[in-house]
Amino acid sequence: MSETVLLGDEAVALGAVHAGLTAAYAYPGTPSTEITEYLIRYRRKHGTPIAQWCANEKTAYEEALGVSFAGRRALVSMKHVGLNVAADPFMNSALITINGGLVLAVADDPGMHSSQNEQDSRLFADFARVICLEPSSHQQAYDMTREAFDLSERFQIPIMIRLVTRLAHSRGNVTTAEPRPENPVAKSATPASWILLPANARRQWRALLERQPEMRRYTASCPHNTVTGADSPAPFGVITTGLARNYYIENIEDLGVAPPHLHVGAYPFPADMIRKFVGGLRRVLVLEEGYPYLERALRGVLPPNVDIEGRESGHVPPDGELNPDIVRASLGLKSRPGLTIEGLTLPPRPPQLCAGCPHGDSFHAVTAALAGFPDAVVTSDIGCYTLGALPPYNAIQSCVCMGASVGMAKGAAEAGLHPVVAVIGDSTFLHSGVTPLLDAITEDTPMTLLILDNKTVGMTGGQPTIRPSSQLEDLVRGLGVPADHLHVLDAHPRHDAHNTAVLRREVEHRGLSVIIAVRECLETIKRGKQEQVAARA
């Protein structure tokens, strides 16, 4: 046993290692990236566990499933929107008789610090009918992850650990426990349960439903769902989930009388426990990070004469992150005086590409090539280059989800718009851009795909792309893009005139073309040099 200071993400990673983890798979995505980065560093130092970046969240989940099939323990991690990509294997894996423990760590991003939405992964766990554990501290992130592997093997289901940004990216003390060895290889003893043909799937689905009462008994008695101050004379009760507990606790002493408090850290939520907790109360305030998931559910659990207050009722803001001040206002407390520093005016700092970023040069070329086409459409995607939507570029018109630039460009072109350019990064292209490109190749859609190849996953800190930049051209050619409409450009400003001319020629072409603009991310160049210096020292 020892004490250490870890990010919430790192606490999940170390908890998994100490639970006997064999392999971890992931696609980088803020705020979950540091789970796998920690495991990659850990492997370099200790030789285990397997820790790999994957092409996307779906492939990551499927690889973890294979580890479970082999009887060993696997962790798969992703950001919340990544679970949309992995939803197919995730939902179906709930029906399989899980063999080695399978834990899915999902980091939600309420407030959308670095995301397209603030969807709440607890609903996905409910949708799949599996257990979700929601830590409220770094220690719990470690402990719950360890426990999740045991639960996965006990209930033979995947278990979700739901984090949120503030926990994933803050540091806290963690006391570690004795590491457990890895499971031996032991192929699933129920291989038919892994074949989801309708006859098997119906049997497995019933078996999952039959396990629900046992799961509810677990959450009703586990230490993650707790009641304090049940005898309090306060006229209302407070129910917290996950990190919201901390914001509530920061305000308790100003309430005078602390209300009865029920905290939920494990789902399916303990309905009987909540009914008993509410007892004769006529008002409960539900504080939860994310959607009004519990608040809504309680409307079907508690008597109609109990006022349930939360995000949906308007007593807590319906969107964004919680914080101690927001919770304070929801509790009816006066706001605390702020700290004003006289004479300090901070200039606004809107997000922008690094000075000299190769994407900036590519956007200048795109804008110049599309001059004179007032109806030109530029769809784009998720990465540093999404900042091309902002001044001074104002170069892109969409960013919806990973890979959408390519499919949207195809649809827009087929609807009659011209010219249409899809701008996507190399890693996003490999994640989800290849399949819609196959559609465009099949139809020879009149559009131009511009792949911005900066040789890294830039936005999440410079992880390697799943295949090296040098293979992109061969890959695209191999998919069937005609050689005379496939170009590789050097995205350096000294080639601006040439690059603009090539782009102009291809946007005027009434068929499919692909242009790969290559220049390495400045940050990875800098990091590479620092590593060389460190290696020499």
Ligand code: SF4
């Ligand atoms: S991190 Fe790299 S790709 Fe992202 S803005 Fe900076 S230079 Fe450009």
